[in-house]
Amino acid sequence: MRLSIPHVEFFEMYQLCTVDVWDTLLRRRCHPEAIKLAVARHVRLRYHSQLHPEMQDQWALYNARIDAELTIAHRTRETGHDDEYELKDVFYRWLSAVCPSIDADSLEAAVKELRQHELQVEIENTYRDEGILTLLEKYKAERVMYLSDFYMASDLLDALLAHHGLDAVLSGGLVSCDVGLNKRSGNLFRYIQEREGVPAEAHVHIGDNPHSDVYMPSKFGIKGVLYEPEKAHSERLVRNELFSSRAALFAHVQEKINSASAASAPKGNQTAQGMFLLGVQSAPLFAGLALFIAERSRLDNLDKLYFLTREGLFFLRVFQALFPENRHAGLSLPTGNVLAVSRIATFLASLNFASIEELSRIWRLNSQQKISTLLKILDLDPLIAEPFLKRHGLELEMVLNQPQEDSRVQALLSDKVFSSILINKAAERRALLSAYLEQEGATGGHIGIVDIGWRGTIQDNIALTRPDIQWSGYYVALRKFLNPQPNNTKKHAYVLEEGRDGEKDLFESFEPLELLCNCAIGSTISYVQGADETVIPLEDTTKEEAVLIKNYVRYFQDGVTFATERWAPFLSSHAVSSQEMRPLALKVWQHICNTPPSELVEAYYSCLQHDPFGFGGFFDRGAVPSLNTIVWGIISRRKRREVIHYVRRTQWSAALEGLPIGPIHKAALTTVFRIAKVYKRFVLMRHS
Structure with missing residues (x-):
């Protein structure tokens, strides 16, 4: 902590002690601009329907607010005051720009709501400096007031300080935006000296900025005390970096979580x-x-x-x-x-007609389907359905390719008795769902x-x-x-x-x-x-x-x-x-x-895959085609179909490394997966 210690032996007590607010009385858990960004996020989510199309992003809104602040500050300076702006004025100008169709009453209500919201955001992201009360004991004064260069009017700042219990030690204060004068120019010190009628030598000011809180008050004979605790100042520098770079923020958070997770991870397993x-x-x-x-x-x-x-x-x-x-x-x-x-629990309920078009909602996603699987989806008892199947040349264990193009399926769905049974089932399911x-x-x-x-x-x-x-x-x-x-x-x-x-x-x-x-x-x-x-x-x-x-x-x-x-x-x-x-x-x-960890690959192969819409039943991902099957699959249609079936059901090629098979077997299977991916992309390109 760097302190400029006054010669207190000349005074039993100062008449007035003024204290800076930010990084002196209060500290933020984030960069000051993050507060504005949070308010911009709020505007995006609350007033999105009224926002200009180019203002549907919180950073665009944030930048528009900065523009409003700079415009007002420039105009204030032209009137002979310092470049100050008050939150309410900023919000009026900002919202008028980003919500071009907003009416006067809605604008008034929105400004009022945003002032309170920004106060709440400050409350949630601030805390009282841990050493400031001890420091104030060293500089006893008849009155202690806050003196801040800030855009939040004193009614809101009073509420913020009171939330942190600082109203007990403060006798009010003064904010630069209230009078259009700031500490940075020195005009706010001149103003408060004249208003309070306190001799300069009986006035001490404490703050964190060497220029605004030490140099400028000293020009008016006021004792300036620099308050910059080393730990708090270092944390502030880190927060500044975290706002300027999302990558830095994310790395910082992940590092903190990694450190905490080591102690919280399960032990002995x-x-x-x-x-x-x-x-x-x-x-x-x-x-x-x-x-x-x-x-x-x-x-x-x-x-x-x-x-x-x-x-x-x-x-x-x-x-x-x-x-x-x-x-x-x-x-x-x-x-x-x-x-x-x-x-499977919702499809039948959504069925309005017993038609190819309706059932194609399944078949577009599953080009191969077993008849017994289709009956399960349609909640039809195989004993009831079997006579209809036989009538149209279908069998329970038959696997169809592109069922929507199969004339036997078309005939089945055109069967008035069968379709009536199906539609009644669908109505029952729809009522339940x-x-x-x-x-x-x-x-x-x-x-x-x-x-x-x-x-x-x-x-x-x-x-x-x-x-x-x-x-x-x-x-x-x-x-x-x-x-x-x-x-x-x-x-x-x-x-x-x-x-x-x-x-x-x-x-x-x-x-x-x-x-x-x-x-x-x-x-x-x-x-x-x-x-x-x-x-x-x-x-x-x-x-x-x-x-x-x-x-x-x-x-x-x-x-x-x-x-x-x-x-x-x-x-x-x-x-x-x-x-x-x-x-x-x-x-x-x-x-x-x-790059899956071994535990994930182990989990993957430990569980059967359920296929309720295609072939039905469960599939063992660990049941790998043998090397002999892969090789003979080049010339044997039956063995090739077995390999293709496995590849279709297990498309996660990175997990192949975790299979308990030999290196040649693994290399052959990996090659098959690569060929399958190339072929699939080629087919997709042809049909795109």
Whole structure:
């Protein structure tokens, strides 16, 4: 601490002690400009419908505010005052510029609301300097007042100081914007000397700025004391750097979390520890997603927000860790609820006709399908369906390629008796699903749903079931839509959207992300009506899945939640947007897919893959085609089909390194995967 100590032996007590506010009485947990950015974020999320199209970004809004401040400061200087501006005047000019169609009454209300919001942001991000009260004891005075170069009027600054208990030691104060004079020019010292009528030698001023708080008061005979505690000053310099560089901020946060995670990771279990630490490193993806959901929920004016099982349960946990009070940027968020749904539990309910076009919503996504699988999707008893199948030349275990083009399937769906049975089943399912949605509060308005992604088909099914509701979906990533999109849906991808972004390889490696986001609650397969007329989701899970979650997934998710709770204060205080987190999120996904830790690969091969829409049943990823099968597959159609089947079901090539097979066998399998990727891209290019 560097102090300019006065000759106190000349005075028993000063008549007046003035004290600077910022970095003297109060300190911020962030750079001062971060407060303005936070207010700009609030404006974007609260007044988005009134904003100019070029002002839909918080940094654009922040820069527009700076322009308003500079304009007012310039005009004030032209009147013979110092270049000062008051918050209310700034807000009037700022909002008038960024919301060109705002009316006078709305502008007045918005300015009033923003003044209080900025005060609240300051309250949340400030604390009392730990040494200032001790220092004031050394410079006893009859009156102690604050004296600040600041744009927040004294009524707000009084409230801020009172919040931190400093009103007990202060007898009011003076802010530069109140009188258009500042310390920097020395005019504010001249003004207060004249107003208070205190001899200069009986006045001491304390502050952190060598020019404004020491040099300028000394020109008027006032004793200036420089207050710059070493630790607090060093922390301030770090905060300045963190605002100027998001990369520096993110590295700083990750370093702090890494240090804390070492002590919090599970002990005595290497697998659990590895998965926990992977979760810690992966937190930016999921925290960024939660931030994205919060922003969209405000921008889309949602009435309700639902997280879809199974992955949604994990996303809700992260959302609640990031927003424990269910507020973001000073605005309330819709409460997160859970909907127990799945593709198979919602498809039949969405079926309006027994037609090729309706069922093609499945077949566009699954070009090969077993007849027995189709019956399960349609909830048809094989004993009832078998006579119809035989009549049209179909068998239960038959696998069809491009079923929508098969004349036998077309004949089956044209069968009036069969189609009547199917439509009645669909009506039953629709009634149950609609009752379940009503039961869970999804009754109307604009509803948001959260899921992991890829084409948003569950959202399509629900939207077709309830066309009276507007459904907005929020996803980690979205692939190109293969089905016509219902008119009452909108879909938003956070990390990747096929066709908008690059990184197509990640869509070929989505399985590990699905695995890590899984939950202990089983997959919803249907709904039944309980004795009390409530609708109960029926769930299905396997022993292998339960073991996977117990031994691997839960530790990963614990790590993500642990880190998210520590990311939260930095994302809030530095007004970080989801788009600023997106590059980190992308790197996390790339790391998981391209350089997976051994624990993740082990987890991947330990669990069977469920295929309810294609071949049906479960698939063992560890059941690798033998080297003999791969080689003979060059000339044998049957063996080649076996290899192709395996490649289609396991597209995560980076996981091949973890297979317990020989190097030649592994090299051969890796080559097959590479050829398959090249062929797939060639086919996609031909059809694009």
